[in-house]
Amino acid sequence: NxxxxxxxxxTPSGSK
Structure with missing residues (x-):
């Protein structure tokens, strides 16, 4: 996930 x-x-934000 x-x-x-x-x-x-x-960043752990998940924005790649």
Missing amino acids: QKTFRPKKN
């Missing part, structure tokens, strides 16, 4: 997915490089 992108919502629960928190990319370390990107």
